[in-house]
Amino acid sequence: MAAEEEKFRNPSPPAHETREETAEKEAIGDTVYSKRWILRVLMRLAREEADSSDLEADLEDSLCQLWDSATDKDVVEFLLQFDAIEVTMKVIDTTSKPRLKEICVGILGNMACIPSACKEISLEISKLTSILGCGDPPTLLEAIRLFRTCLYDKEVGSRWLSELQNRQNQDHLLFILESSLNVELLVACGNLINDGFDMDDSLVDSMANHEQCIRAMCEALTQVRESDHSRAGIFVTMLHFLTTTETSVKAITDSSSLVLPIVSDYVTSVSSQIEIEEIEADLSAASSLLQVLLSFPLVKREKINSHLIESLRMIAKFVKPKFKDSITETVQLLLEKKQN
Structure with missing residues (x-):
């Protein structure tokens, strides 16, 4: 009889879920x-409507x-x-x-x-x-x-x-470097360009063909150095990339009168502001860049900053051996140029 009643009774309601069980399913x-x-x-x-009201x-x-x-x-x-x-x-x-x-x-x-x-x-x-x-x-x-x-x-x-090879995109990135006062934006833009340079040599040549390329990079270096010495090396590395291909070397040596004092100021300022070990790769890039610029005949001895020579001598005492030889060689080139 009990079995017969069980057959015709309403089904039991579903088990009540706890809040925790419901949340777990959701x-x-x-x-x-x-x-x-x-x-x-x-x-x-x-x-969301495309109007100009506040979010x-x-x-x-x-x-x-x-x-x-x-x-x-x-x-x-x-x-x-x-x-x-x-x-x-x-x-x-x-x-x-x-x-x-x-x-x-x-x-x-x-x-x-x-x-x-x-x-x-x-x-x-x-x-x-x-x-x-x-x-x-x-x-x-x-x-x-x-x-x-x-x-x-x-x-x-x-x-x-x-x-990154697209001319319009390059124009936009160089405009940011040349005109922005926002350090975070400048650093982000610099990192993007450096990533591209590191991946594709042809991008170096492509960017170097822009008339405002060197000027934009130097503007960004100056702007960031004034606000944050430790991150300005991004732009020294960027300029150094321009010494790695025939086309870009011509572009940067043609602009040596602009680049040399800015890179010299970077080296002399950061060497007294930051622990050398933290930026030795950037300083090595600066040293290599200076060597290329100093090999250019039109760089005159009055452009050689005595403080730069002393700064590099001091830096050479603290960097790893793999960087020291390059920096020492740069000092020698500076001395020779100053004497000629």
Whole structure:
């Protein structure tokens, strides 16, 4: 009889889930981010109007959290399932709100750390590199960070390297070096160019053909040195790259009257401001650069700074042996030039 009753009774209600169990089902991977929350933020972003009104504070806060979360592989894979790149690119294309554009580019920059996302983001490469021409420093900083991340991707990095050969992109980067007062932006831009130079010698020649190339690099070196001695060496390395090909050597020696005093000032100033061991590679690059400039017949002895000679002598006492010989040789060239 009991079995017969059991057959016809209503089924038992489902077991009540605890908050912890519900949260665990909602969470993306091992993160604290819930699927529902991320979808809600994406939907708000997709509905964001392309007007010039200020970005709402609560939306900005949510987007910044999404930005932070986009470093996690599980979150990125979830975002890809719901066309987050397409949504974000639409906002980048249409918004007139600089902060919103900065955040969206930053989200893509974090997502690009995951190869599958980097590959999909690279389908928008032309639109993304065009951001280099915008006038908003925070957005430019994020665009350059995205560029560098994609540049090192094994599958699509070559496509981004080819974008550095694009004349318009080069114009944008050199304009930043020549005109920006933002040290973080200058350093980021310098690192991107140096990465490209290190990967492709032909890029060195391509950049050297720009009339404003040397001037822009020297402006950036001067600007950063005045604010942060320790990071100015990025631009000495950049100028040193211009001594590695026949075309670029001509460009830099033709500008020796501009480059020599600026590099000399860098060496004399940083040698008294920073621990030599921290920047010895930069100082070695400066020494090699000076050697090339000093070999140029039109460099006159009155251009030789006595303080530079003393600074290099002092530096040679503290650097590793592999750098010491080059610096000592530079001192000898300076002395010979000064005597002639």
